[in-house]
Amino acid sequence: MLLWYMTRATGEIAFMLLTITVALGITGAARLGSSRWPRVVTAGLHRNLSLMLVTFLSVHIATTLLDTFTAINPAAAIIPFVSGYRTFWVGLGTIAFDLILTLVITSLLRSRLSYRAWRAVHVLAYASWPVALWHGLGTGTDAKLPWLLALDALCVLVVIAAMTWRLRLLAQPRRIAGGTS
Amino acid sequence: MTMKLHVDPIACAGHGLCAELLPEAIELDEWGYPMLAASVPARLRGHARRAVSACPALALRLTGNDDRGEGGPARAQ
Numbered sequence: 001m002l003l004w005y006m007t008r009a010t011g012e013i014a015f016m017l018l019t020i021t022v023a024l025g026i027t028g029a030a031r032l033g034s035s036r037w038p039r040v041v042t043a044g045l046h047r048n049l050s051l052m053l054v055t056f057l058s059v060h061i062a063t064t065l066l067d068t069f070t071a072i073n074p075a076a077a078i079i080p081f082v083s084g085y086r087t088f089w090v091g092l093g094t095i096a097f098d099l100i101l102t103l104v105i106t107s108l109l110r111s112r113l114s115y116r117a118w119r120a121v122h123v124l125a126y127a128s129w130p131v132a133l134w135h136g137l138g139t140g141t142d143a144k145l146p147w148l149l150a151l152d153a154l155c156v157l158v159v160i161a162a163m164t165w166r167l168r169l170l171a172q173p174r175r176i177a178g179g180t181s
Numbered sequence: 182m183t184m185k186l187h188v189d190p191i192a193c194a195g196h197g198l199c200a201e202l203l204p205e206a207i208e209l210d211e212w213g214y215p216m217l218a219a220s221v222p223a224r225l226r227g228h229a230r231r232a233v234s235a236c237p238a239l240a241l242r243l244t245g246n247d248d249r250g251e252g253g254p255a256r257a258q
Contacts, residue, residue: 111239
């Protein structure tokens with residue numbers, strides 16, 4: 001039972017970390033920064049929280065596989081839709097994990113890739129977030145708890161706010177970086 | 182061997198993270214693009230590397246880095 005508790009807790013924490021990472025990525029790309037919150041803080045948090053997310057995600061997956069009640073095929077950690085238990089919902093989680101793993105690996109090797117290649121892969125970040133949310137809402141043991149729904153709603157609001165703000169900036173005529181006009 | 186920073190002016194998008202991380206050698210011009218010092222002293226190697234890896238556009242390079250050759254060959258400016 002302890003394993004399943006850990007699966008539930010780390011799953012939700014991983015999703016919150018993913019939300020913050022995505023929001024920081026969006027605000028960083030939108031060039032948010034001030035003298036009190038330098039841009040390197042956003043960039044550093046984006047990087048370090050994403051690595052923390054991988055840690056929680058690893059525990060989430062390990063405890064899920066080790067739990068004897070569900071007896072999920074270990075291959076389901078990497079290959080989507082091969083789990084006997086809740087094939088579809090677990091598969092969504094696998095897809096989100098594969099996407100996040102690809103993002104982290106390409107980002108760690110970023111200086112060895114071309115900027116275009118890295119960036120093309122990094123756009124996947126946007127896909128991993130809704131897939132992870134869908135996975136949590138679909139199969140989360142606690143997904144129906146009001147406070148957890150509220151937490152998920154807050155995560156959705158954070159990402160929507162960051163995206164709306166970014167898109168509004170993109171829609172404006174391009175300002176010269178650092179300019180005052 | 183002296184270390185030198187190079188910026189790819191086409192790739193640089195003026196994010197300005199490099200100047201936040203390495204103000205000793207990088208200043209931003211009035212449009213937010215970096216102006217680089219002629220050379221980087223050895224004591225700032227670690228900071229220079231961080232500035233290079235932080236560049237969101239991968240536009241900054243460090244050359245003359247004596248170990249591991251992370252800076253790669255000098256680019257024509």
